[in-house]
Amino acid sequence: MAMTQWELYDAIVVGAGIQGCFTTYHFTKNKRKVLLLEQVMSAPSAQGCVGDSSCSHRRADGHIFSQTEHQAWSQKDLRILMMGRKEEAEFHTTLDTLSKHGVEHKYFDPEELKRCFPNIRLPPGHGGIWEPSGGALCADKALKALQDLIRQLGGVIHDGEKVTEIKPGFPVTVTTTTSTYQAKSLVITAGPWTNQLLLPLGIQLPLQTLRINVCYWKEKVPGTYGENFPCFVAVFPDLIPHHIYGLPAREYPGLVKICYHHGNKVDPDERDCPSASPDLTDVRILSGFVRDYFPGLQPQPAIMECCMYTNTPDDNFILDRHPKHANIVIGAGFSGHGFKLSPVVGKVLYELSSESTLSYDLTPFRIRRFKHQDKASL
Ligand SMILES: Cc1cc2nc3c(=O)[nH]c(=O)nc-3n(C[C@H](O)[C@H](O)[C@H](O)COP(=O)(O)OP(=O)(O)OC[C@H]3O[C@@H](n4cnc5c(N)ncnc54)[C@H](O)[C@@H]3O)c2cc1C
Numbered sequence: 001m002a003m004t005q006w007e008l009y010d011a012i013v014v015g016a017g018i019q020g021c022f023t024t025y026h027f028t029k030n031k032r033k034v035l036l037l038e039q040v041m042s043a044p045s046a047q048g049c050v051g052d053s054s055c056s057h058r059r060a061d062g063h064i065f066s067q068t069e070h071q072a073w074s075q076k077d078l079r080i081l082m083m084g085r086k087e088e089a090e091f092h093t094t095l096d097t098l099s100k101h102g103v104e105h106k107y108f109d110p111e112e113l114k115r116c117f118p119n120i121r122l123p124p125g126h127g128g129i130w131e132p133s134g135g136a137l138c139a140d141k142a143l144k145a146l147q148d149l150i151r152q153l154g155g156v157i158h159d160g161e162k163v164t165e166i167k168p169g170f171p172v173t174v175t176t177t178t179s180t181y182q183a184k185s186l187v188i189t190a191g192p193w194t195n196q197l198l199l200p201l202g203i204q205l206p207l208q209t210l211r212i213n214v215c216y217w218k219e220k221v222p223g224t225y226g227e228n229f230p231c232f233v234a235v236f237p238d239l240i241p242h243h244i245y246g247l248p249a250r251e252y253p254g255l256v257k258i259c260y261h262h263g264n265k266v267d268p269d270e271r272d273c274p275s276a277s278p279d280l281t282d283v284r285i286l287s288g289f290v291r292d293y294f295p296g297l298q299p300q301p302a303i304m305e306c307c308m309y310t311n312t313p314d315d316n317f318i319l320d321r322h323p324k325h326a327n328i329v330i331g332a333g334f335s336g337h338g339f340k341l342s343p344v345v346g347k348v349l350y351e352l353s354s355e356s357t358l359s360y361d362l363t364p365f366r367i368r369r370f371k372h373q374d375k376a377s378l
Contacts, residue, residue, distance in 0.1 A: 009035045009183035011353055012174050014163045014197065018139070018339055019331045020189035021146045022346025023353075028153035032354065035183070036155060037176055039162035039193075080134025081117070084235035085125050091235055094129060106130045119224050119296045120232075123239065136231050136247050139339060163190075166201060168325040185327040185353045192268035192308045194332040201325065205318060206373045207333050210263035210309045213283055215301035216255035217290050224296040225249055225256045234289070244289055255302055258294070260286055261336055268308060309336040313373060317341075319348050319365040329353040330367070 011027050013020045016038035027034035084091040086107070098105040108116060108128040117128075147157060158176070165175040171182040190197050192209040219225055229248040234240070243261040251257060260282040283301065291299035312318060312333035322328040329352045331345055338345065344360075351358050 007181070008171055009033050009181065011035075011185045011187060012037060012172070012181055012183040013187045013189060014174070015039075015188070015190040015193075016147070016157060016159070017189060017191050018143055018146075018342040019191075019334065019345050019349070020187070021143060021150065022342045023187050023189060023331065023349040024150050024155050024157075024346075025146055025153070026346050026350035027354075028150055028155040030350070030354070034155050035181060036150065036157045037161050037163055037174070037181075038157065038159045041160045079230040080131045081230040081232045082129040082131070082235060083113075083120070083122060083126055083232060084128075085238075086127055088235060088237060090237070091129070098129070098131065104132055119229075119294070121293050121295055123236065123293075126236070130230070134231065136250070137339065163197065166197065166328075168201060168322075168328060170327060172325075172327060185329065187329045187331065187349050187353050189331045189349070191332070191334075192310045194310065194330065196268075198322075198330070201322060201328065203323065203367075205330075205332060205367065206313050206370050207318075208311045209266055209268050210311060211266035212259065212263040212307055212309055212336070213280070214257065214259050214305040214307060215283060215286055216252055216257050216303040216305075217294070217297040217299075218302040219249060219254050219256065220296050220298060222254050225294070229256075234293070240285060240289065244286065252303060256294070256297060258286060258290060258297075263309065266308065309334075311335040313370065317345065317365050318367060319345065319352065319362055320367045321352055323367060327353070 010032035011034045013024045013027075013034065013036045016024075016036050020036060020038075024034050024036040082091065082094060086092065086095075095105070095107065097103075106129070108130060110122065110125060110127050113120070113122065113126070113128045150157060161176040161178050163174055163176050166186065167173040167175075171184055172186045174181050174183070174186065188194060188197055192207075195204050195207055198204060226249050231247050232245065234244040234246075236244075241262070244258060245261060246256055246258040249256045263282060264279050283304070286301070287299050290297050310333055312335055315335040315337075316333070317331070317335070317338060318333040319331055320329070322330060329349055331349045334345075348358065348360060348362065350356070352362075
């Protein structure tokens with residue numbers, strides 16, 4: 001094992017997913033010396049992956065999320081449709097949040113929705129919120145562009161180096177499968193593997209890793225749900241327990257991506273082992289949804305891929321310092337909706353790590369909110 005004694009980094013970031021990359025980017029932008037370590041070769045959304053696209057829409061709860069998404073991405077395709085009943089709390093709150101923050105949107109009553117989107121057939125009484133500034137992000141391309149930018153700005157990325165040991169202190173010492181490094185601070189953005197790294201550091205967060213089946217559905221008539229079709233989120237709590245979301249046919253020609261916002265618990269190291277999650281309830285729910293509401297699609301998935309969500313009990317992120325080691329910062333639990341906010345997450349993790357003034361109130365994201373949870377060992 002080689003250790004270059006004189007190389008003290010300002011920060012080491014573990015995990016080159018979108019959150020680790022944006023954190024590293026903020027270090028390089030602020031002229032700090034930073035090393036990004038990734039266990040697999042060429043990281044593009046490989047692990048808790050999002051594939052080629054990810055939707056960006058505003059969450060109904062409307063705190064930091066709605067304030068920050070405008071700042072998060074400047075380029076994306078436009079249009080998103082949230083479908084549901086106006087009386088539903090989440091639907092209602094989303095309308096209020098959009099109005100409160102002055103985000104352009106339009107409510108479609110059930111009749112208008114039917115006229116505008118004849119290829120969607122909804123349950124009686126269901127309308128839609130049309131938001132022209134929502135849309136799809138090209139996740140792999142975004143990650144690749146960001147890694148190129150980090151390198152241009154002088155950041156160092158080591159792919160294929162798994163972090164095997166972290167010795168807290170000042171400096172913090174990080175050992176990987178090939179070398180040992182030291183830094184003034186450490187940021188852990190290891191997605192589903194976060195608790196594995198935290199165990200020797202004396203804490204376990206209440207994170208649940210879910211295997212998500214990413215399904216693509218074939219158009220009966222090519223082009224029916226193509227480029228002009230919006231991204232959508234279906235919120236039908238009376239009929240389906242979790243959200244269903246979809247993106248127009250673009251990753252695979254003629255195949256629309258429609259997924260269930262939930263999955264089965266999985267060990268992150270067994271994600272690709274089908275026997276780890278033999279339960280296909282989610283796919284059955286999706287098949288029923290497609291059959292009933294998207295009559296122009298074949299009701300069996302043509303392609304099924306998988307990736308992972310790392311969920312917290314309240315679905316809010318964890319953005320905080322380690323309770324005992326202040327120079328170790330954790331960004332975790334993005335609960336299936338972290339991609340769109342990654343530019344802001346990276347900024348906040350940088351601020352926490354460099355002891356800069358925080359741009360946002362992080363109370364909803366602090367670890368201490370879980371101190372009474374069974375699974376938390378803080
Ligand atoms: C199917 C799917 C759809 C999604 N859709 C959306 C969406 O529409 N909108 C949205 O905003 N978000 C979406 N998300 C969520 C979003 O993709 C995640 O929130 C985000 O990717 C989490 O990024 P991350 O960097 O925290 O984790 P990851 O992408 O999992 O990255 C963590 C990295 O850490 C590395 N690592 C772990 N342990 C070690 C170690 N010991 N040493 C070195 N490296 C290590 C891993 O290899 C991995 O590359 C979706 C996610 C999925 C799975």
